[in-house]
Amino acid sequence: MNRFPFIILIPLxxxxxxxxxxxxxxxxxxxxxxxxxxVASEPLVFDPVEFKFDEQGRAxxxxxxxxPLRDADSRLVQLVDIDEDGIYDERQVYAPDLGIxxxxxxxxxxxxxxxxxxxLWIGDTDKNGEADTRxxxxxxxxxxxLQHNFNxxxxxxxxxxxxxxxxxxxxxxxxxxxxxxxxxxxxxxxFHLEREVLARVGESSGGFKITFDDWGxxxxxxxxxxxSHLVFEDRYIENLPTSPSHALTNISDHEENGLSxxxxxxxxxxxxNHPEQSGYFSxxxxxxxxxxxxxxxxxxxxxxxxxxxxxxxxxxxxxxMGASFxxxxxxxxxxxxxxxxxxxRPVNMTVGPDGALYVVDMHREVIxxxxxxxxxxxxxxxxxxxxxxxxxxxxxPKNRSASKISPLPLDDIEALVVLLGDSNQWKRIxxxxxxxxxxxxxxxxxxKELFKTSTNPLAxxxxxxxxxxxxxxxxxxxxxxxxxTSPGVRENALKIAEKTLNGKLDLVNxxxxxxxxxxxxxxxxxxxxxxxxxxxxxxxxxxTIARVLSTQLGQPDRDQWVTLSIxxxxxxxALDFVQNRLSMGSSSSKSREIRVLEILTELIGKTEKKERxxxxxxxxxxxxxxxxxxxKLIKALSRGWKKGNPDLINSRGNRRLVENLExxxxxxxxxxxxxxxxxxxxxxLPASSKIENLIEQAxxxxxxxxxxxxxxxxxxxxxxxxDFKSREALLYRLLDxxxxxxxxxxxxSQFWRSNDVNIASRLIELWPTLGPQARKHATNxxxxxxxHHDALLTAMENKKVGLGEFNLDLERRxxxxxxxxxxxxxxxxxxFSDAGVVQRKEAIEAMRPSLELQGKSEKGREVxxxxxxxxxxxxxxxxxxxxxxxxxxxxxxxxxxYDILDPNAAVDTKYLNxxxxxxxxxxxxxxVTNETDSEIGLRMVGGTEKIIGKNDIDRFSSTGSSMMxxxxxxxxxxxxxxxxxxxxxxxE
Numbered sequence: 002m003n004r005f006p007f008i009i010l011i012p013l014x015x016x017x018x019x020x021x022x023x024x025x026x027x028x029x030x031x032x033x034x035x036x037x038x039x040v041a042s043e044p045l046v047f048d049p050v051e052f053k054f055d056e057q058g059r060a061x062x063x064x065x066x067x068x069p070l071r072d073a074d075s076r077l078v079q080l081v082d083i084d085e086d087g088i089y090d091e092r093q094v095y096a097p098d099l100g101i102x103x104x105x106x107x108x109x110x111x112x113x114x115x116x117x118x119x120x121l122w123i124g125d126t127d128k129n130g131e132a133d134t135r136x137x138x139x140x141x142x143x144x145x146x147l148q149h150n151f152n153x154x155x156x157x158x159x160x161x162x163x164x165x166x167x168x169x170x171x172x173x174x175x176x177x178x179x180x181x182x183x184x185x186x187x188x189x190x191x192f193h194l195e196r197e198v199l200a201r202v203g204e205s206s207g208g209f210k211i212t213f214d215d216w217g218x219x220x221x222x223x224x225x226x227x228x229s230h231l232v233f234e235d236r237y238i239e240n241l242p243t244s245p246s247h248a249l250t251n252i253s254d255h256e257e258n259g260l261s262x263x264x265x266x267x268x269x270x271x272x273x274n275h276p277e278q279s280g281y282f283s284x285x286x287x288x289x290x291x292x293x294x295x296x297x298x299x300x301x302x303x304x305x306x307x308x309x310x311x312x313x314x315x316x317x318x319x320x321x322m323g324a325s326f327x328x329x330x331x332x333x334x335x336x337x338x339x340x341x342x343x344x345x346r347p348v349n350m351t352v353g354p355d356g357a358l359y360v361v362d363m364h365r366e367v368i369x370x371x372x373x374x375x376x377x378x379x380x381x382x383x384x385x386x387x388x389x390x391x392x393x394x395x396x397x398p399k400n401r402s403a404s405k406i407s408p409l410p411l412d413d414i415e416a417l418v419v420l421l422g423d424s425n426q427w428k429r430i431x432x433x434x435x436x437x438x439x440x441x442x443x444x445x446x447x448x449k450e451l452f453k454t455s456t457n458p459l460a461x462x463x464x465x466x467x468x469x470x471x472x473x474x475x476x477x478x479x480x481x482x483x484x485x486t487s488p489g490v491r492e493n494a495l496k497i498a499e500k501t502l503n504g505k506l507d508l509v510n511x512x513x514x515x516x517x518x519x520x521x522x523x524x525x526x527x528x529x530x531x532x533x534x535x536x537x538x539x540x541x542x543x544x545t546i547a548r549v550l551s552t553q554l555g556q557p558d559r560d561q562w563v564t565l566s567i568x569x570x571x572x573x574x575a576l577d578f579v580q581n582r583l584s585m586g587s588s589s590s591k592s593r594e595i596r597v598l599e600i601l602t603e604l605i606g607k608t609e610k611k612e613r614x615x616x617x618x619x620x621x622x623x624x625x626x627x628x629x630x631x632x633k634l635i636k637a638l639s640r641g642w643k644k645g646n647p648d649l650i651n652s653r654g655n656r657r658l659v660e661n662l663e664x665x666x667x668x669x670x671x672x673x674x675x676x677x678x679x680x681x682x683x684x685x686l687p688a689s690s691k692i693e694n695l696i697e698q699a700x701x702x703x704x705x706x707x708x709x710x711x712x713x714x715x716x717x718x719x720x721x722x723x724d725f726k727s728r729e730a731l732l733y734r735l736l737d738x739x740x741x742x743x744x745x746x747x748x749x750s751q752f753w754r755s756n757d758v759n760i761a762s763r764l765i766e767l768w769p770t771l772g773p774q775a776r777k778h779a780t781n782x783x784x785x786x787x788x789h790h791d792a793l794l795t796a797m798e799n800k801k802v803g804l805g806e807f808n809l810d811l812e813r814r815x816x817x818x819x820x821x822x823x824x825x826x827x828x829x830x831x832x833f834s835d836a837g838v839v840q841r842k843e844a845i846e847a848m849r850p851s852l853e854l855q856g857k858s859e860k861g862r863e864v865x866x867x868x869x870x871x872x873x874x875x876x877x878x879x880x881x882x883x884x885x886x887x888x889x890x891x892x893x894x895x896x897x898x899y900d901i902l903d904p905n906a907a908v909d910t911k912y913l914n915x916x917x918x919x920x921x922x923x924x925x926x927x928x929v930t931n932e933t934d935s936e937i938g939l940r941m942v943g944g945t946e947k948i949i950g951k952n953d954i955d956r957f958s959s960t961g962s963s964m965m966x967x968x969x970x971x972x973x974x975x976x977x978x979x980x981x982x983x984x985x986x987x988x989e
Contacts, residue, residue: 143171158217168207204247227285267341284310292426293356307347323560362392422460437470458487586625606641618661761792854979861984
């Protein structure tokens with residue numbers, strides 16, 4: 002019986018358009034092995050945010066004209082290709098009035114729609130091409146910033162539907178069960194519609210869209226961090242005191258100081274939020290795994306991420322790295338797709354049944370949400386510009402044509418099952434979904450045969466999960482899957498085994514065996530499965546679990562995710578396991594064993610009483626345990642107590658705990674004794690006389706240069722236990738730039754923790770003499786402690802500190818501009834605005850006409866040589882003193898103008914000018930290129946390098962300004978500035 006009736010297309014053909022079918026659109030650059038073709042544009046499509054195909058091969062686009070002002074409803078539109086040439090000819094509105102919907106997916110002869118606060122199902126029961134049925138399935142999703150609503154509806158390998166949180170979170174519930182509310186709390190979610198069950202998945206990136214690879218691994222994206230992998234769900238470690246407390250991790254291997262460089266083409270927009278982010282990912286969205294099967298070798302299993310701000314699509318090659326993955330560029334300094342057209346706003350992508358990649362272009366002049374556009378700039382912008390436009394592009398390889406799009410063989414179950422092994426992921430997962438959601442029990446014999454006989458691991462994978470979804474996967478099938486030759490099948494079989502493990506304990510032994518598998522992801526998943534045993538079942542197997550997992554602790558594999566899985570599986574026997582390991586007198590030299598013991602010991606501190614804490618402290622005294630391990634585990638107990646705050650116990654237990662602390666305080670290991678002293682403070686116990694004596698000794702030896710820096714640092718941390726007023730003078734002495742950098746950093750950390758209101762004035766007094774490393778920490782103390790804002794603003798107003806020394810990007814400016822103290826807000830507004838720091842407005846305005854002039858790069862080269870080359874290098878020209886201007890062309894002309902004319906407004910602190918006077922009276926001025934405990938490296942005008950020993954320095958100070966002098970506009974006219982800008986923006 003056919004349960005997939007065709008929907009008859011009744012042609013409500015409203016509009017059509019003509020598109021060039023042969024040529025790549027003007028202004029675009031695509032990977033040389035691919036073709037780019039526009040397949041739909043206005044008036045066929047407006048404001049598109051998602052594009053998908055249903056099982057009949059019909060194309061649907063979700064339009065969101067209400068972004069960002071909520072002034073219009075989203076709508077779902079079918080695009081029709083009448084002549085089947087791949088170009089869409091007509092549009093038909095399938096469902097209007099969808100609120101602020103930004104995501105949809107085909108489901109049960111209709112569509113699920115993410116329309117906050119609701120999840121909707123819409124369907125066309127009379128088959129006239131227009132939805133006539135609408136049901137609210139869920140409610141409670143948040144409706145804040147439209148960029149951050151829940152989105153990314155995706156059918157998962159495990160037969161649940163997944164969605165990205167987006168950042169707004171919310172407390173969704175099924176309308177049929179309003180009492181079962183799920184607090185998302187910053188996590189992504191999954192839901193099972195038939196069972197009406199909701200669950201948190203794991204830490205959300207807060208971005209737009211999620212994607213799965215062929216094996217069901219989940220990837221996310223958000224603005225700056227363009228590609229993350231959720232290694233496993235949060236539920237496995239939700240009770241463990243880990244940091245971070247989730248398994249979402251950045252997997253890009255091409256980060257530069259926390260940002261990933263991308264290569265837009267053409268002149269870029271002026272970044273209204275973060276000019277320092279120009280040319281780096283800032284609007285990452287629409288992450289899509291390419292599983293279409295027709296891309297060239299090496300690119301078939303890749304991840305693509307759009308940046309809607311920088312008008313490009315980035316391609317990353319995906320490869321395994323332990324239990325997770327890494328992504329790498331496939332080409333250097335070039336993107337998969339880029340456009341010179343500033344209104345090209347790729348927000349999403351999809352892989353079609355033809356294997357082609359489809360790119361969704363919302364096509365807006367302004368794509369950033371008004372929340373992140375300073376008010377004074379927003380009034381000059383037309384946030385509606387582009388609402389009448391939208392584009393869909395198709396990308397196909399040059400050496401292989403995309404297949405014709407046609408309906409799946411819905412009336413032939415055997416042929417449908419065969420598609421579970423197709424090379425195209427869309428066909429596999431769509432078939433998978435249909436077989437499960439339509440309960441195609443007649444497919445079971447074919448599924449069994451495919452699972453048992455196919456040589457294609459993906460066919461075995463999908464047939465296994467479909468059988469699970471149809472409740473037809475028997476024990477022999479599961480046991481076979483646990484022994485499959487494919488690690489991906491074994492890994493997924495473990496996820497299924499976990500579901501029935503507590504009812505079938507005979508699965509424990511094969512799972513234990515897989516904890517020793519040759520593949521890290523299989524080992525990890527097997528270990529995580531053991532953590533899900535119910536209490537009674539776990540206790541029956543706990544000795545075996547401990548014995549088997551102990552063999553992993555000594556392995557050289559240092560994968561953090563496998564390590565976390567071991568801790569998860571040992572959580573319920575933390576006390577016994579830690580005591581047992583310590584009773585062996587293990588030196589715990591293996592990093593994995595130390596990390597697992599730390600996690601479990603912190604858990605003990607959080608959940609156990611003082612008697613048990615005393616037991617651990619006693620066990621730590623066993624001969625053979627390394628002092629470093631003792632220190633780490635004492636600190637772990639301390640962290641646990643701080644988090645858990647268990648009830649106090651009787652004095653007898655208290656005495657035993659104190660006795661064991663005193664025993665660990667024997668000897669002179671400053672790090673271990675500092676750890677016990679810190680624990681005493683958390684336990685509200687007085688410091689021992691031993692600690693008090695050592696603090697005094699440590700204070701006297703802090704400045705002993707004969708001691709290794711590491712030993713002095715241990716002493717300084719011990720001194721940190723003392724009353725702040727007693728050590729304050731020592732800490733300020735350590736800020737002398739001749740002191741070792743580690744000691745300066747620790748001193749500043751102690752200043753941060755002290756919360757003393759007088760610190761600000763002293764730091765500002767010392768400001769000119771602070772070295773570059775110390776100043777980074779000092780700026781954070783002054784900026785992020787509200788009690789210091791008055792002193793900081795006073796110093797800025799009196800020009801004791803320069804505005805450019807604080808890296809005042811948008812968020813840092815708003816720390817002061819959005820202060821709860823009205824006086825602080827007004828004073829900050831006098832110094833700078835939400836739009837940025839501008840100190841030479843008149844000079845900039847006088848030179849602004851240069852932005853409208855046509856510059857000549859060859860003449861700009863001469864200007865550069867005459868004015869800039871003494872301190873800057875561009876390509877082969879100039880000297881490497883200030884910032885190297887390689888890739889400066891990623892910035893807009895306006896941004897470059899600001900950089901040139903107002904160099905001290907937002908100077909990178911590493912390019913501040915410094916002055917060194919040596920003991921013989923010689924004065925050197927330049928940029929600090931390196932700073933160590935023993936020397937300072939300066940690069941001076943002209944590129945001369947000078948290394949100066951710190952013992953030879955009499956005075957060292959910062960001028961508080963860039964080496965680049967103000968008034969550069971006096972050396973050129975507007976045409977010469979235009980020429981210089983043209984030169985700086987050319988490709989090298």
